[in-house]
Amino acid sequence: MSPLIAPPVSPGTAAQALFQEARRRRRQRWLAGIAVVLMASAAVAISTVTWPHRAAGHEVGGTGPAGTGPGVRSSVAAVWFDGIRLHVGDIHPGGRVTQRAGAEVNADLLPLVQAGGRVYWVNPAGAYVPALGHWSQVVQYLDLATGQIGIAGAGQTVFLSADGRYLLMSQTATSLTQTPVAGGAPRQLGLPRGWYLPGGDGLPDVVSGDGFATANGIIVQSAESSAWRAQALGVWNPRSGKVEVIGKELAVIGAYTPPRARYSLLAWLPAACPSPDNCLIKITNTATRSTMTVRSPLPGGFAVGGAFSPDGTRLAVFPQTTSGRTGPGSARLAIVDLATGAVRLARGLSLALGMDFAWARWLPGGMHLIVGAGTGGYLVDSATLLARPLFFARGHGHNIANSQDINFTAAVVPLRR
Numbered sequence: 001m002s003p004l005i006a007p008p009v010s011p012g013t014a015a016q017a018l019f020q021e022a023r024r025r026r027r028q029r030w031l032a033g034i035a036v037v038l039m040a041s042a043a044v045a046i047s048t049v050t051w052p053h054r055a056a057g058h059e060v061g062g063t064g065p066a067g068t069g070p071g072v073r074s075s076v077a078a079v080w081f082d083g084i085r086l087h088v089g090d091i092h093p094g095g096r097v098t099q100r101a102g103a104e105v106n107a108d109l110l111p112l113v114q115a116g117g118r119v120y121w122v123n124p125a126g127a128y129v130p131a132l133g134h135w136s137q138v139v140q141y142l143d144l145a146t147g148q149i150g151i152a153g154a155g156q157t158v159f160l161s162a163d164g165r166y167l168l169m170s171q172t173a174t175s176l177t178q179t180p181v182a183g184g185a186p187r188q189l190g191l192p193r194g195w196y197l198p199g200g201d202g203l204p205d206v207v208s209g210d211g212f213a214t215a216n217g218i219i220v221q222s223a224e225s226s227a228w229r230a231q232a233l234g235v236w237n238p239r240s241g242k243v244e245v246i247g248k249e250l251a252v253i254g255a256y257t258p259p260r261a262r263y264s265l266l267a268w269l270p271a272a273c274p275s276p277d278n279c280l281i282k283i284t285n286t287a288t289r290s291t292m293t294v295r296s297p298l299p300g301g302f303a304v305g306g307a308f309s310p311d312g313t314r315l316a317v318f319p320q321t322t323s324g325r326t327g328p329g330s331a332r333l334a335i336v337d338l339a340t341g342a343v344r345l346a347r348g349l350s351l352a353l354g355m356d357f358a359w360a361r362w363l364p365g366g367m368h369l370i371v372g373a374g375t376g377g378y379l380v381d382s383a384t385l386l387a388r389p390l391f392f393a394r395g396h397g398h399n400i401a402n403s404q405d406i407n408f409t410a411a412v413v414p415l416r417r
Contacts, residue, residue, distance in 0.1 A: 024028075067371070076363050077144060078370065078392075079119045080410040081107050086119075086142060087404055089392040090415065095379070096308060099392045103149060105140065111359075113158050115181045118143050119411050120158050120167065125240040129154045139169050144413060153179055153186060157197065159211035162257040162264060168211060170197050173224045178238075191239050195220040198252070212255045214264035216244070217287045219252060230271030235286055246284055247271075251282065253317070256308035263287035266336070267315055281306075281317060283338065294336050296320070297345050303331045303373075304357040305408075309366045309416055314382070316360040316369055319345065320353070331358050333371050333380060334388070346385040349378060359408035370410065377406040 079102075086102035090379045107121040114120070118141040126137040129151075137154040142148070152158070154177070155169025161178070169186075170176035173196040177186040191197065198211055198221060212219040214235055220243060222232035233249040236242070246266065253267035264286045272280070279301045281290045296302050300320030307316050314336060318331040331353055333346040350375035351358050358373040362382075370377050370390060378387040393405040 002237060020288065035133070035377070075415040077413045077415050078361070078410045079107065079112055079114070079413060080406050081105070081112065081121065082108060082404045082407070083405070084367055087392065088144070089406060097390070097392055105149070107191055109409065111409050113160060114411040114413045115160055115164055115167070117145055117413070119413065120152060122156060122158060123263070127151060139167070153177060157211055159213060162213045162215045168213060168218065171213065173197050191220060191236060192241060192243060195222065195234065195236060195243055196224040205323070212252060214255055214266060214286045215257045215262050216264065219255070221258055233268060246286070247282070251304045253304070253306045254308050258314040265308065267308070269302065269304065283315065292338065292341055294341060294343060297334065297343055298332065300329060305352060305359050307360040309362050309382070310364060311366055314366070316371065318351065318358040320356065329353055331373065333385065335382065344385060346380065346387060349380070349387040361410055361412045363412060364414045370406070370412070372406070372408060
C-alpha cells in the first residue's frame with residue numbers, strides 16, 4: 001500500500017463587503033473566460049413540465065468507438081444550474097438519460113453541494129433571516145424526493161464537513177457556521193487572524209466550490225483573494241484553533257476523506273511553477289504530510305480541476321496539451337493511480353479550455369465519471385477511458401454559455417430505489 005494513503009465571530013461590515021466584491025469579480029472572470037472559446041448560438045429550448053415529472057428519455061449521444069462500451073449500472077441524478085433554472089437529469093442503466101424540469105432560482109454560478117437527498121446552493125439575492133434579524137445572503141436547498149425548496153441558513157458559501165454530517169456556511173472570509181445536515185442549531189466559528197476561507201476571485205473555488213473540509217479541519221489560505229498568486233495553504237482545526245501549513249499553493253483540486261478516518265488526501269497545485277504552466281500536482285496526506293508528486297504527461301502542465309474517485313484510490317486530472325501562455329488551449333482527461341502514481345491518459349477526448357480549468361464528477365461506484373470544460377459534458381468509462389457525449393438537452397448547442405445542458409455546477413446524487 002502506498003505510504004500516501006496509509007491510515008495514519010461576528011463579521012465586520014467592511015470584511016463582508018470585500019468578500020462579496022471578490023465573489024462578484026470571480027463570476028465576471030469566469031464568464032469572460034468562457035466567452036473566449038465559445039461562439040454565440042441560439043439557446044436550446046427545453047419543454048417545461050411540472051416538477052418532478054420526467055421528460056421522455058433518449059440515449060446518451062455518441063457514435064463510433066467513443067460511443068461504445070457499457071453504460072452505467074445504477075440510476076443516478078445530476079443536478080445543475082444554467083444561470084436561470086435548476087435542472088435534474090437522470091442517468092439510467094445502459095446510458096439512457098431523461099430530464100426533469102426544475103425551478104427558476106437565484107443562485108451563484110458555483111458547484112452545487114449534495115447531502116442527504118438535498119442539493120444546496122447560495123442565493124446571492126438573499127432573504128430575511130429571522131434568527132439574524134436582518135436581510136442576508138442565504139443557502140437554499142432542493143429536496144429531490146419532494147421537490148421542496150427551502151432555506152438552510154445564512155451564508156455566502158456552502159460546503160460539507162469531511163464526514164458529510166455538517167453544512168459549513170460562511171458569512172465572511174473569516175467566519176462561518178456549522179449546522180447539522182439532519183437539522184439542529186448552528187455553531188458559530190471564527191478563523192484565526194491572518195487566515196481566510198477560499199471564496200475570492202481565484203479559479204480554485206470556481207471549479208471545486210467555495211471550500212474544502214478534511215478530517216483534520218478546514219482548508220484555509222493566507223490571502224483573502226487568491227487572484228492566481230502564490231499563498232500559504234493550511235488546515236485549520238476549529239477545536240485547537242491551530243493552522244497546520246501544507247505549503248505554498250496556486251490552487252486546490254480536491255479533498256478525499258475515507259470513512260471514519262483521521263486523515264484526508266488533498267490534491268493541490270504548488271506554487272513551484274508560475275501560472276499557467278502548472279507543471280505538477282501534489283497529493284498530501286493531511287495527517288502524516290506524506291506527499292506524492294504527479295507530473296503532467298503533456299507539455300502544458302495541468303489545468304485546474306479534477307476529483308477523487310468515491311473510494312479515494314484514483315484522481316481525475318486534466319493535463320493541458322499546450323501551454324496557456326499562447327491563449328486558451330485544450331486538455332485531456334487523465335486518471336492517477338494513488339497507490340502507484342501511474343498516470344493513464346485518455347487518448348480520444350480533447351476538452352477546449354476558456355480559462356485553464358475543467359471539471360469532473362464521479363458516479364457512485366467509481367466505474368464512470370462525467371467530465372467537461374466549456375463545451376458540454378462526457379460520460380467516461382473509468383476502466384477503458386472511452387468517452388461519449390452526455391447530452392440532456394435536445395438540439396445542437398450544448399455549450400454551457402448558451403444552453404441548459406449539464407455543466408461544472410453539477411452535483412451527482414444516487415437515486416433511491
